[in-house]
Amino acid sequence: MLCPTAGAFKRGSDFAASLGLVPQDGTGGKVRLGPISKCGNGYLRRLPVNGATSLIKCQHARQDPSVAKLLASKPRKVVAVALANKLARIGWALMRRQEDFRGWPVAA
Numbered sequence: 757m758l759c760p761t762a763g764a765f766k767r768g769s770d771f772a773a774s775l776g777l778v779p780q781d782g783t784g785g786k787v788r789l790g791p792i793s794k795c796g797n798g799y800l801r802r803l804p805v806n807g808a809t810s811l812i813k814c815q816h817a818r819q820d821p822s823v824a825k826l827l828a829s830k831p832r833k834v835v836a837v838a839l840a841n842k843l844a845r846i847g848w849a850l851m852r853r854q855e856d857f858r859g860w861p862v863a864a
Contacts, residue, residue, distance in 0.1 A: 763852070765848065768844070768845030768846075768848040768849055769845065771844060771845070771847075771848040772841050772844040772845055772848070773795075774795070774796050775796045775797075775800055775801045775804070775844055776792055776795045776796040776798075776801045777792055777801060777804065777805075777837065777840055777841040777844055778792070778841060792837055804840035804841075804843050804844050804847075805836055805837060805840040807840065807843060808835075808836040808837070808838075808839035808840040808843060809832075809833075809836045811839060812827070812832060812835060812836055812839065823835070823839070826838060826839075
């Protein structure tokens with residue numbers, strides 16, 4: 757199964773949900789947070805999670821305040837999925853705008 761184009765999704769969160777990186781559980785309009793869903797292609801879901809896991813192991817990424825704060829309070833695998841969700845949203849934005857990644861902002 758091929759991944760649909762970025763234009764098929766209105767928001768980056770919709771793209772991340774199609775990969776199964778966002779919990780999509782709830783009834784009556786109320787969404788409950790839970791584990792990642794099994795919807796979407798498992799291989800496509802595994803790619804950003806593996807990339808985020810290797811990014812967490814990198815010393816430079818652990819110096820980022822947002823990643824360090826998450827690692828201090830959450831298990832490593834939970835942080836990896838949260839970071840994979842963020843990477844999927846960034847990837848959607850890059851595909852949608854058809855531009856190159858300009859790099860992470862440098863903390864002052």
